Amino acid sequence: MSNALPVAELINNRGMNVDARCQACGEEPESINHTLFGCHVARQVWALSSILNPPGGFHESSVFSNLDFLLNSRKGNNSLLIYWRNWPWILWNLWKRRNESLFEGRLLTSEEVVLKSEDEAEEWFLAQQVEKDWAVTEKASKPLIRLNWEPPPCGWLKCNVGVDWCKRDGLAGGGWVLRNERGVVILHSRRAFSGLLYKVEANFEILKWAVESMRSHHISNVIFSGDLEDMFGAITGPEA
Numbered sequence: 001m002s003n004a005l006p007v008a009e010l011i012n013n014r015g016m017n018v019d020a021r022c023q024a025c026g027e028e029p030e031s032i033n034h035t036l037f038g039c040h041v042a043r044q045v046w047a048l049s050s051i052l053n054p055p056g057g058f059h060e061s062s063v064f065s066n067l068d069f070l071l072n073s074r075k076g077n078n079s080l081l082i083y084w085r086n087w088p089w090i091l092w093n094l095w096k097r098r099n100e101s102l103f104e105g106r107l108l109t110s111e112e113v114v115l116k117s118e119d120e121a122e123e124w125f126l127a128q129q130v131e132k133d134w135a136v137t138e139k140a141s142k143p144l145i146r147l148n149w150e151p152p153p154c155g156w157l158k159c160n161v162g163v164d165w166c167k168r169d170g171l172a173g174g175g176w177v178l179r180n181e182r183g184v185v186i187l188h189s190r191r192a193f194s195g196l197l198y199k200v201e202a203n204f205e206i207l208k209w210a211v212e213s214m215r216s217h218h219i220s221n222v223i224f225s226g227d228l229e230d231m232f233g234a235i236t237g238p239e240a
């Protein structure tokens with residue numbers, strides 16, 4: 001809507017001389033509206049998707065009326081919400097498909113674009129649900145006793161690792177915070193884990209993830225800390 005997608009028409013408008021035609025059909029100038037709604041690829045994707053197309057089809061030239069349709073048409077019919085919610089992923093994957101075919105010579109079929117969009121939307125909404133569930137559990141649980149944080153020695157960093165595990169559904173949440181000797185937070189991260197049947201497994205996976213995160217950030221001289229005695233014991237005294 002802010003004319004930011006670098007389609008051929010806009011690149012030409014900004015003074016560069018490129019082939020203005022759509023490279024997928026070769027028939028029309030490549031505008032944003034053509035790429036996302038008008039081109040035969042886009043038409044096919046929208047037709048295959050679970051979204052009801054506007055009566056008479058998408059507008060031929062106005063990206064505004066087409067987005068207005070997607071944003072506002074489902075109002076008043078909530079039963080269709082589950083099918084309707086995929087549309088941002090369809091737009092995104094149409095754009096990605098255009099770039100992949102242009103720059104990498106990879107051509108996804110219309111069916112693949114639709115399936116990919118549906119999968120990605122599903123995954124995103126599922127992640128929102130997990131976040132929501134966590135917020136509820138976190139609120140319900142008793143306030144944690146704050147232990148005094150001890151700074152690492154000079155030249156070292158400290159990574160505090162936290163694990164929360166739920167026996168009922170095998171889900172776990174992990175988090176780590178990396179601080180310097182003055183207690184300044186350098187980096188932090190959190191992640192969800194699933195399929196963890198035992199507490200010790202959750203502790204292991206999450207500590208491993210924290211160690212790997214340090215490695216991938218090229219951070220050495222780190223002291224790991226957390227309520228993970230069994231794990232630290234296994235490292236410092238493997239025979240036991």
Ligand SMILES: [Zn+2]
Nearest residue numbers: 022024025039
């Ligand atoms: Zn086209």
